[in-house]
Amino acid sequence: MKFSHSIQFNAVPDWSSHYIAYSNLKKLIYSLEKQLHQKAGASTQDPENSPLLDSSVEDPDKVFTNALDRELENICSFYQLKELEIFGEIEALIHDEENFEGELDEAEAEGVPALQRSKSSAGRPRSGSLWQSITTGGGGNRRRTSTLSRSERGFDGEEEEYDSDNDANEESRLQKSRSKDGTKGYERRQTDDMRSEMRSTRRRASQASYDYHDMMGSVLYDSSVTLRKRTISQYVATCELRSFIQLNKTGFSKVLKKYDKILDRNLKNSYIDQFVLPAHPFQKDTMDKLSEYLEKVEGIYAKIVTAGDIAAAKRELRLHLREHVVWERNTVWREMIGIERKSQAANMGIRQTMLGRDNDPRKARLQGDEAEVEMKMVRTPLGRYHCPKWLFSSTFYILIAVIAIFLVLLLVPIMEKREQQNCLAMVVFVSLLWATEAIPLFVTSLLVPFLAVVLRVVRSDDKPHHRLESKPAATYVFAAMWTPVIMLLLGGFTIAAALSKYNIAKMMATFVLSKAGTKPRVVLVTNMFVAMFASMWISNVAAPVLCYSIIQPILRNLPSDSNMSKALLLGIALSSNIGGAASPIASPQNLIALQNMSPQPGWGIWFFIALPICIISIILIWVLLLVTFQPGKGTTIVPIRQMKDKFTGIQWFITGVTIVTIALWCVSHQLEGIFGDMGVVAIIPIVLFFGTGILTKEDFNNFLWTIIILAAGGLALGKSVNSSGLLHTIAGSITQEVEGMSLYGVLVVFCALILVVATFISHTVAALIVLPLVQQVGQSMSEPHPNLLVMGSVLMCSAAMGLPTSGFPNMTAIMMEDSHTGQRYLQVQHFITRGVPASIITFAVVISVGYGLMRAAGM
Known part of the structure; x- marks a missing residue:
């Protein structure tokens, strides 16, 4: 969870304006970043303006430090007030508890039956002498604190009349008290037991009006109830005060860390040591004093309720604290969750619009659990x-x-x-x-x-x-759904999860991008190749998300209508699509292609064919984006800074396992006598990462199981179609139609066909439908070359990128919005005018360079 959300979830609602303004400080950081880089860019382009800019733009450290000082002053002043208030109430509680103990001893000495303290219920405080309350009708001043729960507020102001002569009146009074009291069921039962015991005592006593002992017992009972409620209230308030300190201390640490990271400064340690830690709320003595008062409150509760058992008192007080949080902050949680759900629903609604599914019945589910299906x-x-x-x-x-x-x-x-x-x-x-x-x-x-x-x-x-x-037939079909290809897909997901979870992919990406400098054309082509490389190993679904998070500093400091922003986002999307063909685990359609190739090519052969095609295609698309967008005009680029974190032992272990696994995949054909299939090699990273705890069962549950089921269903469909003889029949008919055409001509026809199909439907679905047919046609030709046709076709699956819905990278790109205006960077026409030509360029590379490489590889 983001800390900006966490601080809202855990803050005391009544104190919300006195916590550190984390979100506002983040906005200030981004504003300072933009000013700083605009100043640097203007100084570089027009040196004559630099003195003017230097005088007009303040030092960002000074601006940010002043903002932090204001937040720190607000927190300290509020804390001191609340500390005086809460500690004063605890001291008054201690004094009243001592008076109660003395009056209880006096009552027992005068023959009043002793109260069973373990059965007393919660109540509200009444100031003044306990005996004064009976002579004044139970009035007196009442304390109020901002931390009292609604149930406690409901008890406030209750006035009762005692009549020991009439049990009916006593029952009526009990019902009234129960309806107003907000305590829990077990407390009400304890109250009933105590009142029943007191009524029995009163019945045995004299029935004269206003019996002295009866009145004294009632007063003592109400006093114990009051003290218990006051104790719970002060315990909750003290715990909230401690949480206030902890949240604000974490907030200062996190916001300073973000400031240092974004503006490349080193302010965190010095500011925290000089200003935050010496401040009164964050001193060690302050926390020790809070702990001391918590112990006092626990001791009072133990005397009143648990007969001196401190451990039991702590358990009950923690239970009350949790119930208080549920009741008092439930509204805040609901509002925050509602905002998140509405945001997700809005984003999904835009995507549905892009897909032309405004009337999709599934849309009702996007509104959250409380949404109702619309009726007509x-x-x-x-x-x-x-x-x-x-x-x-x-x-x-x-x-x-x-x-x-x-x-x-x-x-x-x-x-x-x-x-x-x-x-x-x-x-x-x-x-x-x-x-x-x-x-x-x-x-x-x-x-x-x-x-x-x-x-x-x-x-x-x-x-x-x-x-x-x-x-x-069931055994046959289900056996086809679980093959070594599915195991290879799981191995790819495991490697991708480890590289992403431990920031290895991000560290490698920022290292490369930090070397790109500030020239727009160099930054653009570097980002495109980083996106392609990331797609090879963490899939072309996760790669654009990673790349877009890395380039956020660049996007924040560019105008909302900048051509560089459009070129950068579109370049990453198109490169991620092409990168989906660069390795067998980059996308599901590659694994479907392997299932339809016999013998399956090793990773070395795949790299030999796919990498040159991907590299040439990306260079040509880069030229296309430079010509059409001209991103270098009036553009100042913020350099990407390399992550300063050093590689840990776990990161080195993950990197080593990944490299060894990829090496074994590359030489899998030479090791068939040992491993048998690449799917068996895929078990190595699964066992090592999950067995050592590097990845957890939550990571396993987060795998794209829908993709795995989709691939398994496609394999079962291909096996069924082949077993029925239908595929052979259709392939024979198509073979007759293309009879007389050369192998090259057939490749061109199938590449064009699958390019058109994959542009309008999912790349994976296109591969599921077309690749088995391509394999059969290639097998039925006079000169069989099924692997060549399948390889060419699957490369074209990844090259279909002419529409916003043509692949996950395009969908992710069109959803990117300017953080200042909320407007999307890219429109549909950008994909049509650049994506369609990019698909045609890749098509030309596949049927020319790709054909030559496939023949050279012996396909």
Whole structure:
């Protein structure tokens, strides 16, 4: 959780204006950063202006220190007031408790039955002598503190009349007290027990009006209730005061650390040592005094409630503290969570708009747990009915149309064999659901094994014309969903999680970017190659997020309409897309390609083909962005600073395991006698990282399991289509159409086809649908080259980037907003005018340079 949120969650609501203004100080830091770099940029461009700028812009250390001084003064003055108030109330509580003990001893000496102190309930304070309260009707002055809970406030001002002659009146008084008292159920039961005991005592006593002993017992009982409530209240207040100190001390540390990091200063240690730690609230003596008063309060509670048991008193007081937090701050938590949910819902709403899914029935879930599904009234001849509004959305109509097509394909004979007919209907049905996203992608994948078994599309490998029964078909299909490719995907996720969690990827990225300098064109191309390299190892989903977080200082200090901002964001997105082809674990479609290649190429061959294509494509796209955006005009770049943290032992261990794993993947073919498959090698980082505690089960749960299910469903679909014979039949028909075309011509046709398909639907989905067909066509050619066609096609999957919805990097880029204006940096036309040409450039590189490299590699 961000500290700006944490301080709001944990702050005492009544004291909120007296905590450190962490968010405002962060804004001041960004403002100083912008002023500093504007001054530096203007001085560089026009030296004559530098003296003027020097006199107009104050020293940032002085400005920030003055702001911190104001916050520190506010905190100290408030703390001193609250300390005097709370400690004074505790001293008064100690004095009243001593009086209560004396009056209790006096009452016992005069023959009044002793109170059972362990059964006393919570109450409110009444000042003055205990005996004075009976002569004045229980009035007197009452203390109020800002930390009392609502239940305690409800008890304030209660006046009771005691009548020992009439039990009915006594019961009425008890009901009134219970309705006003906000204590918990067990306390009410204890109160009832005590009152019942007192009534029994009074019944045995004289029935004369205003019996002396009865009145004395009632006063003592109410006094014990009052003291207990006062003790709980002072315990809560003291704990909140201690939390006030801790939160503010952490706030100073964090905001100074951010200041030093962003403005490249070294102010934190000196300011904390000279100003924060010597201040009264943060001195060690202050914390010791707080602890001392907490012990006094615990001692009072132990005397009144737990018969001297300090440990039991601490347990009960902590329970009351937790209940107080729940009641008093529940509203703050709800408001903060509501703000977060609304923010997420707004962001998802923009993405839905980009995807053309404004009427998506799933949108209702984005509003949080408290959202209700919108209803619509429908008039029918039988009356009016309220139906969910999503039943009338375009997505629902699309789903109905897809189901109708599925049923038609099942009934209308197209293929000669029944299993192929059913398989064709299944393939079209699943492909349309994937393409339209009428239901979530991974849910569609889970339909594949269900339909494959129910429709009996699977045939025996030993007897090609024998359809398997449901039980062996289920075993066959589920075996296809868990292959070494899925294990390789898990290994890739594990390496990516470790590199991200321990900042290894960020440290490497900032090291490279810190060398780029301040020339716009150099900064642009460096960021593009860093994004490509990051995509190779932490996936092209996480890479743009990492890169965008690193370049935030650059974006903050550029004008909102700067062409450099647009070029930088778009360059990172396009490079991340291309980087998704640079290694087998960079994206799921690469693993699907490996599943459709026999023999599977090793990592060395993959790098030999993919890296030159990626590097050449990125250089050409960089030139395209320079020509179209011209980002160097009037642009001042803030240099990226390298992270100063040194590599720890854990980081060296993670790096070593990663390098060894990648090396084993590169030579996997030479080690088949030992490991058998790359998926077995992927177990090494999983065991070492999770077994040593470097990664936890929470990290494991955070894996992109939807992607894994999607890939598993695609593998099951490919296996089913191949087993049914449908793939062979379709591939034979396509082979006849391309008969006479050269291998190069077929490659161009398939690369163009998959480029168009992957532009409009997910890259992974395009690979799931097209790659098995490409493999079969390549296998059926007179000169079989299936691996070459599959490799070329999967490279083009990653090159499809002409629309904002063409891949995760593009979606992430278009969501980036200017922190000052809230406007998005990029629009749809930026992707069409730059993304489409970039896709065409990559297409040309794949069918030229890529074709030559694939032939040289022996494909």
